[in-house]
Amino acid sequence: MKMLIVEDDSLHRAYLRDTIAAALPECTEVIEAADGLVGEQLAREHKALHIVMDLQMNARTGIEAARNIWRERPETCILFWSNYSDEAYVRGVSRIVPEGAAYGYVLKSATDARLKLALRGIFVEGQCVIDREVRGVQQKSLGHRGGFTESEYEVLVDIALGLTDRAIAHRRSLSLRSVQNRLQQLYDKLELYKDEPEGQQPSTFNLRTRAISVALLRKLLNANSLEQAELELSEWRARHQ
């Protein structure tokens, strides 16, 4: 079995190497990459089918790298090993995992035992292994309890990119009014009206920017997801001269 490690922190890389050696004696070869870009290349060269991947790297995000790798070889098994369980990450991952692929999402704060279990589960048994904390976030984002629909999430990203209503309408092929409706739903679900003072004085908050603010605080968005979205936006803008 060949294993590829994609992780920018050398300490964590060393730890992974040791833990993999201990948990997977059948693993004969370990390759390492320090960022998503070379990770992608190595995966291609070595036709690696087993990958442990950090999210949050400079040259290329773990999510981007994984998407490209899965595009070429959808049967690849990938274990995402991250510090955070931000909804932005969880959403990003489940958006790209191909039909029936085995993958995992384990937090770096997990114990040795948890990580080893996940390694065996994914790479030997072909299971999906998702940490409890992560699972919680996943459920919330998909289930209807305060979760956001795909279209609401789309407009959230769009206003976070700084687009106007009109631009969003154009991009998503909607009428102006529909965009504004979605925004309203978004404002409702984010509970922007909660922390407004009671009185009738003009409100302290600009809803549009406040929405971005609380989305960031709630980890619905993060810097990485924004960067990604920015890329997609400029691609789109290039296509539509």
Add this chain to the structure above:
Amino acid sequence: MKMLIVEDDSLHRAYLRDTIAAALPECTEVIEAADGLVGEQLAREHKALHIVMDLQMNARTGIEAARNIWRERPETCILFWSNYSDEAYVRGVSRIVPEGAAYGYVLKSATDARLKLALRGIFVEGQCVIDREVRGVQQKSLGHRGGFTESEYEVLVDIALGLTDRAIAHRRSLSLRSVQNRLQQLYDKLELYKDEPEGQQPSTFNLRTRAISVALLRKLLNANSLEQAELELSEWRARHQ
């Protein structure tokens, strides 16, 4: 010499412990904390005067913890050891370091040798040791080459929190128009007009939200600094019922 380590990642904590033992043989006692909150408490209990501190922890940010510690004992020496050199962090740190205190800012990607040098420089010689990359950011933010003045930075934070012009004016004791002037300077310096298409068609970007977006992309702001600012805002709002 007594040393306090405040760092949430156990691997990094172990690495620090080893490196400190190697670089500072005069260090007789090492205490550890896994987040800012207990870091603060331990600093108080042990009257620690030498601290290595991570930024970016859950319970309490390194910056908050350091501010509180320095408030009590301004002669404490603190080495900030962080993954990133975001302007938001650098600004946050230099905002709280007391007159004449010895401190350091070293990136986690630095080599062993660099870290050891910094440890001796700060804790033995009482120097300030700032990594080159960090220094670059610091200069830019203070020097006038595209840097932001304190007041521009203030309004940037305020709109990122989602405040209206009126609310900002109230908070900062300015007229409405002055706030809008500052916003305009901000928009200029962020070069929001750059990536607008030439034509006369209505612009694709909402300046106010776009400003937040590019500030995040440029690391002028990050999730931590926003959280912090959110706290200060709610304190302020409590004071003004």
Add this chain to the structure above:
DNA sequence: GCGACGGTTGCGGGTTCCCGCAAAACATTC
């Protein structure tokens, strides 16, 4: 004293945004 300069404030108009109201389009169910 005086002109120059940067920062502040008021005014006004054009645009965008927020959102209630109601009609239309589509999907569900009986």
Add this chain to the structure above:
DNA sequence: GAATGTTTTGCGGGAACCCGCAACCGTCGC
């Protein structure tokens, strides 16, 4: 097909925002 619910769209008004213009201050240097 009739009844019901959901989503989309247009209209319109009030508020907030962007910003040019002009007047008003304080601080310099001379």
